Amino acid sequence: MSPRTIGVTEVALRDAHQSLMATRMAMEDMVDACADIDAAGYWSVECWGGATYDACIRFLNEDPWQRLRTFRELMPNSKLQMLLRGQNLLGYRHYEDHVVDRFVEKSAENGMDVFRVFDALNDPRNMARAMEAVKKTGKHAQGTICYTISPLHTTEGYVKLAGRLLDMGADSIALKDMAALLQPQPAYDIIRGIKETYGEDVQINVHCHSTTGVTLVSLMKAIEAGADVVDTAISSMSLGPGHNPTESLVAMLEGTEYTTDLKMDRLLKIRDHFAKVRPKYAEFESATLVDTDIFSSQIPGGMLTNMESQLRAQGAGDRIREVMAEVPLVKADAGYPPLVTPSSQIVGTQAVFNVLMGKYKVLTGEFADLMLGYYGEAMGERNPEVVEIAHAQTKKDPITVRPADLLAPEWDKLVDEATSLPGNNGTDEDVLTYAMFPGVAPGFFEHREEGPKNVGKTAEQLADEASNKNEADRAVKGPITYRVSLGGREHSVIVERA
Amino acid sequence: MSPRTIGVTEVALRDAHQSLMATRMAMEDMVDACADIDAAGYWSVECWGGATYDACIRFLNEDPWQRLRTFRELMPNSKLQMLLRGQNLLGYRHYEDHVVDRFVEKSAENGMDVFRVFDALNDPRNMARAMEAVKKTGKHAQGTICYTISPLHTTEGYVKLAGRLLDMGADSIALKDMAALLQPQPAYDIIRGIKETYGEDVQINVHCHSTTGVTLVSLMKAIEAGADVVDTAISSMSLGPGHNPTESLVAMLEGTEYTTDLKMDRLLKIRDHFAKVRPKYAEFESATLVDTDIFSSQIPGGMLTNMESQLRAQGAGDRIREVMAEVPLVKADAGYPPLVTPSSQIVGTQAVFNVLMGKYKVLTGEFADLMLGYYGEAMGERNPEVVEIAHAQTKKDPITVRPADLLAPEWDKLVDEATSLPGNNGTDEDVLTYAMFPGVAPGFFEHREEGPKNVGKTAEQLADEASNKNEADRAVKGPITYRVSLGGREHSVIVERA
Numbered sequence: 001m002s003p004r005t006i007g008v009t010e011v012a013l014r015d016a017h018q019s020l021m022a023t024r025m026a027m028e029d030m031v032d033a034c035a036d037i038d039a040a041g042y043w044s045v046e047c048w049g050g051a052t053y054d055a056c057i058r059f060l061n062e063d064p065w066q067r068l069r070t071f072r073e074l075m076p077n078s079k080l081q082m083l084l085r086g087q088n089l090l091g092y093r094h095y096e097d098h099v100v101d102r103f104v105e106k107s108a109e110n111g112m113d114v115f116r117v118f119d120a121l122n123d124p125r126n127m128a129r130a131m132e133a134v135k136k137t138g139k140h141a142q143g144t145i146c147y148t149i150s151p152l153h154t155t156e157g158y159v160k161l162a163g164r165l166l167d168m169g170a171d172s173i174a175l176k177d178m179a180a181l182l183q184p185q186p187a188y189d190i191i192r193g194i195k196e197t198y199g200e201d202v203q204i205n206v207h208c209h210s211t212t213g214v215t216l217v218s219l220m221k222a223i224e225a226g227a228d229v230v231d232t233a234i235s236s237m238s239l240g241p242g243h244n245p246t247e248s249l250v251a252m253l254e255g256t257e258y259t260t261d262l263k264m265d266r267l268l269k270i271r272d273h274f275a276k277v278r279p280k281y282a283e284f285e286s287a288t289l290v291d292t293d294i295f296s297s298q299i300p301g302g303m304l305t306n307m308e309s310q311l312r313a314q315g316a317g318d319r320i321r322e323v324m325a326e327v328p329l330v331k332a333d334a335g336y337p338p339l340v341t342p343s344s345q346i347v348g349t350q351a352v353f354n355v356l357m358g359k360y361k362v363l364t365g366e367f368a369d370l371m372l373g374y375y376g377e378a379m380g381e382r383n384p385e386v387v388e389i390a391h392a393q394t395k396k397d398p399i400t401v402r403p404a405d406l407l408a409p410e411w412d413k414l415v416d417e418a419t420s421l422p423g424n425n426g427t428d429e430d431v432l433t434y435a436m437f438p439g440v441a442p443g444f445f446e447h448r449e450e451g452p453k454n455v456g457k458t459a460e461q462l463a464d465e466a467s468n469k470n471e472a473d474r475a476v477k478g479p480i481t482y483r484v485s486l487g488g489r490e491h492s493v494i495v496e497r498a
Numbered sequence: 499m500s501p502r503t504i505g506v507t508e509v510a511l512r513d514a515h516q517s518l519m520a521t522r523m524a525m526e527d528m529v530d531a532c533a534d535i536d537a538a539g540y541w542s543v544e545c546w547g548g549a550t551y552d553a554c555i556r557f558l559n560e561d562p563w564q565r566l567r568t569f570r571e572l573m574p575n576s577k578l579q580m581l582l583r584g585q586n587l588l589g590y591r592h593y594e595d596h597v598v599d600r601f602v603e604k605s606a607e608n609g610m611d612v613f614r615v616f617d618a619l620n621d622p623r624n625m626a627r628a629m630e631a632v633k634k635t636g637k638h639a640q641g642t643i644c645y646t647i648s649p650l651h652t653t654e655g656y657v658k659l660a661g662r663l664l665d666m667g668a669d670s671i672a673l674k675d676m677a678a679l680l681q682p683q684p685a686y687d688i689i690r691g692i693k694e695t696y697g698e699d700v701q702i703n704v705h706c707h708s709t710t711g712v713t714l715v716s717l718m719k720a721i722e723a724g725a726d727v728v729d730t731a732i733s734s735m736s737l738g739p740g741h742n743p744t745e746s747l748v749a750m751l752e753g754t755e756y757t758t759d760l761k762m763d764r765l766l767k768i769r770d771h772f773a774k775v776r777p778k779y780a781e782f783e784s785a786t787l788v789d790t791d792i793f794s795s796q797i798p799g800g801m802l803t804n805m806e807s808q809l810r811a812q813g814a815g816d817r818i819r820e821v822m823a824e825v826p827l828v829k830a831d832a833g834y835p836p837l838v839t840p841s842s843q844i845v846g847t848q849a850v851f852n853v854l855m856g857k858y859k860v861l862t863g864e865f866a867d868l869m870l871g872y873y874g875e876a877m878g879e880r881n882p883e884v885v886e887i888a889h890a891q892t893k894k895d896p897i898t899v900r901p902a903d904l905l906a907p908e909w910d911k912l913v914d915e916a917t918s919l920p921g922n923n924g925t926d927e928d929v930l931t932y933a934m935f936p937g938v939a940p941g942f943f944e945h946r947e948e949g950p951k952n953v954g955k956t957a958e959q960l961a962d963e964a965s966n967k968n969e970a971d972r973a974v975k976g977p978i979t980y981r982v983s984l985g986g987r988e989h990s991v992i993v994e995r996a
Contacts, residue, residue, distance in 0.1 A: 184718065185753035213714065213733065213746030220682065220715045235711065235788045239737075247790035248711030254793075255683035264794070290733045292745035295752075296762070 003259040007043025007229035009081060009205065011243055012274060013071070014046040016233035019209065019242040021281035023055035026454040027067055029280070033273040034074035040266035042078060043229045044114050047071050048107075049083035050090035054437060057444035062452040065110055065429040072111030079140070081114035082107065086127040087404050088119075091436040092342060096407040097129050099414065103432050104133035110429070116174050116205075118144035120343045123376030124164045125402040135169050142205065143170030145190075147177040148338035149298060150331070152379045155186065159193040162202075172203035172229075175222070178340050179300045180211035184221040191225035205229040209243060211301065213290040216244040216252065223258050234267065236275035240288050241301065247271065280456030299327055303344040310352045319355055326351040334370055335380035346370050360389050373399040421445050501757040505541025505727035507579060507703065509741055510772060511569070512544040514731035517707065517740040519779035521553035524952040525565055527778065531771040532572035538764035540576060541727045542612050545569045546605075547581035548588035548934075555935060555942035560950040563608055563927040570609030577638070579612035580605065584625040585902050586617075589934040590840060594905040595627045597912065601930050602631035608927070614672050614703075616642035618841045621874030622662045623900040633667050640703065641668030643688075645675040646836035647796060648829070650877045653684065657691040660700075670701035670727075673720070676838050677798045678709035682719040689723035703727040707741060709799065711788040714742040714750065721756050732765060734773035738786050739799070745769065778954030797825055801842040808850045817853055824849040832868055833878035844868050858887050871897040919943050 012033070017025040037045055048068055056064040071080055087094045089103050104115065115134045119126035127143060134141035143165025145158055162173045175182070175190060191204055206222045208215035208231070219230045232238070235245035247267055250260055294300060304324075311317050330351045337343040350367040354360060368390040369375060371382055387398055399406065411431075418424055418434035423445035434441040457465075510531070515523040535543055546566055554562040569578055585592045587601050602613065613632045617624035625641060632639035641663025643656055660671045673680070673688060689702055704720045706713035706729070717728045730736070733743035745765055748758055792798060802822075809815050828849045835841040848865040852858060866888040867873060869880055885896055897904065909929075916922055916932035921943035932939040955963075 183752050184750055212749060213737070213743045214750045216712065217715050217718045217750050220718065235790060239711070239787055245711045245788050245790070247793075248788065251710060251712045251790055251793050252682055252715050254681050289737055290743050290746065292733060292743070292749055295745075295749050 001257070003253075003257050006223055006227070006253065006258050006260050007205075008041075008246060008249065008260055008262060009044045009046055009207075009229055009231045010037060010040070010042045010246060010270075011046045011207075011231050011233045012237040012270070013037075014049050014052055014083070015207075015231075016237040016242050017281070018049070018051045020237065020240060020286075021278075021284040023051040024059060024281055024284050024455050025277070026060055026456060027062055027070065027452060028454060029277045029456060031070065031074060033270050034071065036266045036269040036273070038075040038078050039263065040270065041261040041263050044079040044081040045071075045075060046081040046083070046116075046231070048080070048112065050085060050436075053090045053433075054440070057433060057437060058440050059455055060453050061444065061447055061450060063448060064433070065106075065427075068107070068110045068112065079113040080111055081116060082112050084115050084117045084130055086117055086119040086130050088126075089130075089432075089436060094126075094404045094407060095435065096410045097404060098409060098411045099432075099435055100129045100404075101133045101136075102411065102428060103435075104130060105137060106428055106432060108134075108137035108139050112139065114140040114142060116142045116144055116176075116207075118146055118174070118176060119376065120146065120340050121337045121376045121378045122146050122161060123378070124161070124168060126376045126404070127165070128168055128402075129404065131165075131168050131170060140171045141169060142172045142174050143168060144174040144176050146338040146340055147175060147182050147186075147190075148179070148336075148340075149181055150336040150379070152336050155189045155193050157379060158190045159197050162194045163198060166198055166202065172205055174205045174207055175227075177206075177208040177215065177218070179294055180209040180215050181294060182206075182208055182215060182218045184214070184217045187218040188221040188225040191222050191227050195226045200226060203228045205231070207231040209241065210239050211241050211288065211290070212292045212294060214292075216248060219244060219249065220252060223253075234270045234274055236271045236273075236278055240290075241286060277456070279462060280458065282462075283457070297324060298331075298339070299324060299348075300339055300344060303339060303348045306345060307348045307352055310349065311356075314352075314356055316356060322355045323348075323351050326354050330354065332380070333383040333386045334367075335378035335382045337370070337375075337378040342366070343370070343375070346375075360386055363390055363393050365394070368394045368396070371398075372396055374403050376403055423448055499755070501751075501755050504721055504725070504751065504756050504758050505703075506539075506744060506747065506758055506760060507542045507544055507705075507727055507729045508535060508538070508540045508744060508768075509544045509705075509729050509731045510735040510768070511535075512547050512550055512581070513705075513729075514735040514740050515779070516547070516549045518735065518738060518784075519776075519782040521549040522557060522779055522782050522953050523775070524558055524954060525560055525568065525950060526952060527775045527954060529568065529572060531768050532569065534764045534767040534771070536573040536576050537761065538768065539759040539761050542577040542579040543569075543573060544579040544581070544614075544729070546578070546610065548583060551588045551931075552935060552938070555931060556938050557953055558951050559942065559945055559948060561927075561946060562931070563604075563925075566605070566608045566610065577611040578609055579614060580610050582613050582615050582628055584615055584617040584628050586624075587628075587930075587934060592624075592902045592905060593933065594908045595902060596907060596909045597930075597933055598627045598902075599631045599634075600909065600926060601933075602628060603635060604926055604930060606632075606635035606637050610637065612638040612640060614640045614642055614674075614705075616644055616672070616674060617874065618644065618838050619835045619874045619876045620644050620659060621876070622659070622666060624874045624902070625663070626666055626900075627902065629663075629666050629668060638669045639667060640670045640672050641666060642672040642674050644836040644838055645673060645680050645684075645688075646677070646834075646838075647679055648834040648877070650834045651836075653687045653691050655877060656688045657695050660692045661696060664696055664700065670703055672703045672705060673725075675704075675706040675713065675716070677792055678707040678713050679792060680704075680706055680713060680716045682712070682715045685716040686719040686723040689720050689725050693724040698724060701726045703729070705729040707739060708737050709739050709786065709788070710790045710792060712790075714746060717742060717747065718750060721751075732768045732772055734769045734771075734776055738788075739784060775954070777960060778956065780960075781955070795822060796829075796837070797822060797846075798837055798842060801837060801846045804843060805846045805850055808847065809854075812850075812854055814854060820853045821846075821849050824852050828852065830878070831881040831884045832865075833876035833880045835868070835873075835876040840864070841868070841873070844873075858884055861888055861891050863892070866892045866894070869896075870894055872901050874901055921946055 053064040056062040089095055117127045117130045131141045145161050204227045206227045232246040232249050233243040235247050238245040250262055253259055307323050308320055330347050346366045349364050353362050371387050371390040414435045415431050418431040421442050424430050551562040554560040587593055615625045615628045629639045643659050702725045704725045730744040730747050731741040733745050736743040748760055751757055805821050828845050844864045847862050851860050869885050869888040912933045913929050916929040919940050922928050
């Protein structure tokens, strides 16, 4: 029997540098790898998403739409893939449906092929409009399950969710493990469950981070269960808070009933390219190599860092253990949302408030909205007592409808506001940039003409820093006597560190 | 059905710091972890071997026998494990049988429980005497298969080798993958083959490095095939050229048909201990995070580095590609020995000679010995033409007997030589130290009284270096004007970099 071919999505151009180097990689550090990526045989190339869009206009003075068009041009044979936060698009609030439609149309028009649509709460209603919009463009609509661990998150629950996404017309299902929590056995069970329930033909893509050191095994089990496509990063852009190495995946499958269509000579070139690039961004890298704490704490690393800095700002840095104990209680009260942007920040901040000010004495606006249904529905019931507190504090009523149903049309207003900004180029793309990031877009429009910046450090700059360090190592520790000629007379001067 | 319990060997105290930090870890940086290691529930604790012994006397001025006794005392409930190079013991030549016996007796007497006996060529005759000696002490004799890839190294061949080791009385079989070459499918096939041929009760231990990023999956497949014990390193001492993280193994098995008896609270303490220690040895660490090159080149990273420096020393640094192409040819001529110390050095150096001086124009003494059988038998036939060249160059006859059969008794001579050295304490242990490392032992004996050294850097030293670096970053680049008071008069002095 000939081996089954497993598709691979390369994430080096999006999630890998987002996870490893705070999304800072400049376009000029990616273009030279594109020809090899295009020819390597990937199922798709992930290259666009909320953080890359944000970083483009916030740090790199680069038009994210131009980046997309460049990728399209440089990788004509590849399916380009993006990550889309459902009704949030790439921003941090719900957008009215016509904005969603416009964003998807424009993305498709500029070259996007595969839309991985997700919602932080796994609420299908928050994904529906975006998926529908993708279907209308004829592109690939991927419905996403965010993986988390809770008493309510069972294999059956995930299988059911996959069913809802398929009913909504999903061309494939993504199992997205942003916290490296997906262990081998649940990976197997969920994928087998989906395949057995909805048919072996249902395409399943699996996305894992590598933080806990165990998820390449999860990919193996996922493949054994029938997964069709898995996400990896070329080895020189892999591991730590990032992803499993592409070449290791290839090696893993050698001799098994599975194979990939990847061309190793191309992979080596891609690897060598990013091996040269990665050191330029060393200052943005975290020191995390492997961290299995999340299996006991259930708290993603980034969320923990956030809560710690909030506590320190209040002079309560010593109370992190109490906050960590509070997080699961708040999460349960909120109906067990997965802890991913933005729910991780909302739950984490409320846990900090509870510890510092007393249980639910003060709710953040976001947490109140979460409890009242304005972010959508999580897997579990929300605690009615806390819902009542949220109602009392905010005077807002709890809702059960899809949150975006409450929004008034806003496209024309966004056009008016965007086009009045200096430097706006009058395109729908610019309106969307303004819609996503209204605080950052005006400055970007104004300075766009200055062209892209590269915040990485060149080899020269790095060498210079290293040589400074060496000089410091040789620096004088004890007193030194100099002969100094001054006004024609010789003096002996002793110099010593004060 | 209750899950099958998988034993775990913790390698933090031996192979992990050998692989990650050039074996430099001082005993004082290990003792505080021992109580937790002893209570964590490991099958065994690897803590002794050739490189740790060597580093003790060469760099750390520490008596390796005292280290063993300290481990014994601090971990009374654990099986201590060592790696023994068969007839080479911990040195770089074959020893006469009585030296082998004495070494094993003394090791057992000082507290060793499990002897992992291996031979670089996988020649069972080179392991036989050591295994016999272990059996006599009543300790655990583990026969080892060094894993490599070659046209001759088939599953059947490995299974057959396991049979020979079992015939020799092996209490268990180790599958040792020093180059991270063991892919999931062969791991499964070899272990299944051994179990099916010799019985499910045959204990199999699996040792993998993590360099290629794929071997945690291989451990999973090994376990599914019936492996009983696997080697891992606590996460803060894991990955890169080292081993898979112990906590990730635990997470990997959760929910499967397998489990470990490890206590997570102890693992976290061990992890936290070494997380503090590891930065002290940062200067010894390599930058390798993941490297899959070996799958195509078949050349371990350390061997490549070696050959490159040999070439550079000859002003031929640009010929590494030719040498890399030559290595597999030399390896084939030598009968496909696994490339591990010392065969990797012997084959690599001969490949360099062939490229620089013409094919087999000059043989190294070691390569000639390898070709003439003085290291034992590899899996394949040696090329008779090259054997003839070796004979012609050295005037030595090829042998087919076990190499150690040709050695005369040497114990009394070693005693005489060792006891004449200043500082020798008159014990058999000191004779063995001299026998293993005759070049290093005299200096060690002489200075032993000065006590152990720690070549790691304290937090203060590291902070000092970091602050020097910061000072350098702030260092003056342009001219600065100082007011200087000298002999009662004020002067203005301009200081500028020359």
